Amino acid sequence: MHTSFASRMNILRASDIREILKVTQNPDMISFAGGLPAPELFPNIAIGEIAKEILQTRARTALQYSPTEGYQPLREQIAARMNALWSTRLNAEEILVTTGSQQGLDLLAKLFIDEGDAVICESPTYLGAVMAFNVFKPRWVEIATDDDGMDLKALEHALHTANRVKMMYVVPNYQNPTGRTWSTERRRGLLALAQRFTVPIIEDNPYGELIFEGDTPRAIQAMEEDGIVISLGTFSKIFCPGLRIGWIAARKPFLDRLVVLKQAADLHTSTLDQMITSVYMETHDLEKDLMQKREVYRARRDAMVSALETEMPPGVKVTHPQGGLFLWLELPEEVDARQLLRVSLDRRVAFVPGDSFFPTTQRKNTLRLNFSNMPEHRIVEGVRRLATAIKEMIVPAAAISD
Amino acid sequence: MHTSFASRMNILRASDIREILKVTQNPDMISFAGGLPAPELFPNIAIGEIAKEILQTRARTALQYSPTEGYQPLREQIAARMNALWSTRLNAEEILVTTGSQQGLDLLAKLFIDEGDAVICESPTYLGAVMAFNVFKPRWVEIATDDDGMDLKALEHALHTANRVKMMYVVPNYQNPTGRTWSTERRRGLLALAQRFTVPIIEDNPYGELIFEGDTPRAIQAMEEDGIVISLGTFSKIFCPGLRIGWIAARKPFLDRLVVLKQAADLHTSTLDQMITSVYMETHDLEKDLMQKREVYRARRDAMVSALETEMPPGVKVTHPQGGLFLWLELPEEVDARQLLRVSLDRRVAFVPGDSFFPTTQRKNTLRLNFSNMPEHRIVEGVRRLATAIKEMIVPAAAISD
Numbered sequence: 001m002h003t004s005f006a007s008r009m010n011i012l013r014a015s016d017i018r019e020i021l022k023v024t025q026n027p028d029m030i031s032f033a034g035g036l037p038a039p040e041l042f043p044n045i046a047i048g049e050i051a052k053e054i055l056q057t058r059a060r061t062a063l064q065y066s067p068t069e070g071y072q073p074l075r076e077q078i079a080a081r082m083n084a085l086w087s088t089r090l091n092a093e094e095i096l097v098t099t100g101s102q103q104g105l106d107l108l109a110k111l112f113i114d115e116g117d118a119v120i121c122e123s124p125t126y127l128g129a130v131m132a133f134n135v136f137k138p139r140w141v142e143i144a145t146d147d148d149g150m151d152l153k154a155l156e157h158a159l160h161t162a163n164r165v166k167m168m169y170v171v172p173n174y175q176n177p178t179g180r181t182w183s184t185e186r187r188r189g190l191l192a193l194a195q196r197f198t199v200p201i202i203e204d205n206p207y208g209e210l211i212f213e214g215d216t217p218r219a220i221q222a223m224e225e226d227g228i229v230i231s232l233g234t235f236s237k238i239f240c241p242g243l244r245i246g247w248i249a250a251r252k253p254f255l256d257r258l259v260v261l262k263q264a265a266d267l268h269t270s271t272l273d274q275m276i277t278s279v280y281m282e283t284h285d286l287e288k289d290l291m292q293k294r295e296v297y298r299a300r301r302d303a304m305v306s307a308l309e310t311e312m313p314p315g316v317k318v319t320h321p322q323g324g325l326f327l328w329l330e331l332p333e334e335v336d337a338r339q340l341l342r343v344s345l346d347r348r349v350a351f352v353p354g355d356s357f358f359p360t361t362q363r364k365n366t367l368r369l370n371f372s373n374m375p376e377h378r379i380v381e382g383v384r385r386l387a388t389a390i391k392e393m394i395v396p397a398a399a400i401s402d
Numbered sequence: 403m404h405t406s407f408a409s410r411m412n413i414l415r416a417s418d419i420r421e422i423l424k425v426t427q428n429p430d431m432i433s434f435a436g437g438l439p440a441p442e443l444f445p446n447i448a449i450g451e452i453a454k455e456i457l458q459t460r461a462r463t464a465l466q467y468s469p470t471e472g473y474q475p476l477r478e479q480i481a482a483r484m485n486a487l488w489s490t491r492l493n494a495e496e497i498l499v500t501t502g503s504q505q506g507l508d509l510l511a512k513l514f515i516d517e518g519d520a521v522i523c524e525s526p527t528y529l530g531a532v533m534a535f536n537v538f539k540p541r542w543v544e545i546a547t548d549d550d551g552m553d554l555k556a557l558e559h560a561l562h563t564a565n566r567v568k569m570m571y572v573v574p575n576y577q578n579p580t581g582r583t584w585s586t587e588r589r590r591g592l593l594a595l596a597q598r599f600t601v602p603i604i605e606d607n608p609y610g611e612l613i614f615e616g617d618t619p620r621a622i623q624a625m626e627e628d629g630i631v632i633s634l635g636t637f638s639k640i641f642c643p644g645l646r647i648g649w650i651a652a653r654k655p656f657l658d659r660l661v662v663l664k665q666a667a668d669l670h671t672s673t674l675d676q677m678i679t680s681v682y683m684e685t686h687d688l689e690k691d692l693m694q695k696r697e698v699y700r701a702r703r704d705a706m707v708s709a710l711e712t713e714m715p716p717g718v719k720v721t722h723p724q725g726g727l728f729l730w731l732e733l734p735e736e737v738d739a740r741q742l743l744r745v746s747l748d749r750r751v752a753f754v755p756g757d758s759f760f761p762t763t764q765r766k767n768t769l770r771l772n773f774s775n776m777p778e779h780r781i782v783e784g785v786r787r788l789a790t791a792i793k794e795m796i797v798p799a800a801a802i803s804d
Binding site for chain 2: 004005006007008009012013014015018034036037039040042044045047048049051052053054055056059060061062063064065066068098099100102103105106110111112113114115117128131132134135136166236240241242243244257259260261263264265266267268269270271272273
């Protein structure tokens with residue numbers, strides 16, 4: 001049978017991470033590949049009690065169809081919490097609950113992107129956004145990015161020269177994949193350019209609350225009044241990812257249209273899971289949970305950074321994230337991270353090669369490491385194995401060039 | 403601020419049903435507008451116990467990210483149950499768990515539709531499919547449909563003349579909105595044409611198990627081996643809709659691609675909700691629940707049909723569904739169901755005007771009634787109010803024509 005698929009199917013492929021995660025099921029494997037939160041920190045007993053209570057007292061609501069916009073008490077809690085943490089001035093009607101923030105990306109792509117429209121992003125950028133947006137066949141415009149954020153001169157040049165720029169997608173806090181955080185000055189510069197060229201900013205903020213040290217970053221959405229910034233949030237890192245509860249915060253003209261798109265996409269997000277999240281926030285202290293998560297992840301980041309400092313050969317550059325789940329390695333030019341992955345898997349250590357995170361350029365000598373999902377001694381052992389693999393790959397290359 | 407949206411936003415609008423449901427919150431209102439299952443039949447206490455148990459014993463799985471394809475035991479249960487009920491020969495690897503079957507429609511549109519591709523559908527057809535597919539700007543080809551299914555001559559003509567037909571979308575059992583069920587002969591004819599023209603059939607089957615009388619319909623997917631039929635299923639009507647658990651059953655070449663699209667859409671469906679559904683099926687008798695649902699809905703259908711027979715003026719045609727949640731009224735030509743809705747809302751009875759269910763044609767004198775969500779005495783009272791409103795609208799029209 002020769003069925004004809006939509007043309008988008010020619011450019012889509014399964015995420016590398018997914019494929020790599022399949023080989024990391026082996027308990028012997030040390031995986032720095034995923035972005036999984038530590039499951040031992042899930043407040044499972046409390047969630048079980050809450051679920052049972054909801055199903056005893058409010059099951060006709062919890063198990064029935066519910067409004068596309070989201071469970072109203074949860075929308076109110078999200079708006080209030082964002083305003084408290086990030087100094088935004090949002091109300092509940094500006095929150096759309098989504099099936100994870102991944103769905104937020106799908107809905108925003110539908111809202112803005114016709115085939116061939118340009119999307120501006122950091123270089124590298126979040127793979128999940130590349131996948132979600134590619135379904136709508138955009139042109140990617142990658143902007144050179146350093147430890148303080150995008151190069152604003154390069155961004156301004158792109159806005160002058162690229163046609164049909166529909167949005168600028170950024171992860172300004174503890175970015176996936178690099179762990180980098182934008183300076184306040186760069187945030188202001190990005191916003192000024194967005195306003196000058198009337199191009200919305202998508203401020204994706206899944207990691208902002210996982211801060212280990214330094215000043216709390218400022219939300220770009222809190223720096224403006226006109227609504228040119230749309231932000232994405234999620235409970236996946238601060239509560240638990242299995243419930244798939246995320247949100248979009250946007251002004252009414254955007255939000256009303258996103259609701260129509262969400263209705264067509266899945267009608268609404270699980271009513272029960274929304275109610276569990278809402279009741280948990282009401283009856284427990286999410287901020288106290290977060291203190292514990294920050295402590296655990298900080299210790300793991302420290303273990304990874306110090307092992308990398310000890311073990312890595314010269315010529316390997318490492319980011320030093322002040323929060324989040326990931327850090328980023330730049331290897332000597334001659335090392336191809338995909339070849340390295342094959343060698344590493346033999347040594348029972350996994351990571352994600354960096355080239356997946358560049359929608360247009362090729363940066364083969366980079367890789368992403370996750371530090372949130374494993375105790376320190378395993379992290380140290382994993383880094384040791386990885387360093388051995390890298391050294392093996394550098395030596396022959398050097399030998400060839402002699 | 404003048405932001406430019408994607409061109410699809412010009413054709414999308416909020417579903418009428420959604421808007422009508424907003425005015426039906428008033429407890430005084432009798433609403434035949436939604437498609438809500440009866441909440442008093444939700445097995446809420448059992449679900450609460452199951453949720454608690456899962457969160458005590460398997461929380462690290464239930465609250466964590468999980469595979470895009472779905473929770474493996476649930477995929478197996480769905481395949482086994484379909485094979486038992488519908489004589490399909492599916493295995494677990496041919497099941498993709500979706501966030502409600504509405505998401506299945508979104509994913510299938512992504513898989514098949516480039517702008518301007520043709521989608522063949524019944525006339526009228528399911529509004530949620532029209533909404534999901536319209537995001538991808540197809541051309542709709544409506545085929546005249548009677549009580550036995552599509553007019554196969556008209557279908558063959560359309561397949562000969564229409565360009566780029568990418569799929570045929572049908573709801574063959576107790577259709578939404580009409581309540582009609584296809585004859586076996588028409589199913590065979592549809593399949594033969596699909597095979598001859600190599601156009602996949604999307605067999606959407608949310609209501610097939612809500613049978614009140616007559617022979618069990620045959621699944622089109624069970625009539626063929628090559629995989630040209632892709633089916634959609636859901637737990638929304640047989641268990642509860644708030645958990646948003648649906649599925650797509652398709653052969654590997656389709657399923658593998660749908661997994662990539664789902665990963666981009668929301669990563670995966672709620673792990674907890676999938677596990678709850680799976681454990682419920684394992685520990686309780688879904689078939690026994692279904693017997694109860696069938697009894698309750700049959701009595702409500704009977705109440706509605708007999709009230710319609712008693713109350714409606716001549717010239718009103720009513721379908722007599724043998725299952726499902728809906729029936730369909732055809733009013734005298736001169737009655738516009740949107741005007742009727744305004745009159746009816748004043749009399750505190752709501753329904754969905756039929757024109758929403760025709761993607762291209764205009765059939766203003768039709769409407770859909772839901773009978774699943776209300777006890778019999780309310781149904782009888784609602785039909786009485788509706789009949790009064792219709793009579794009011796017929797009389798002046800007749801007076802004008804005198």
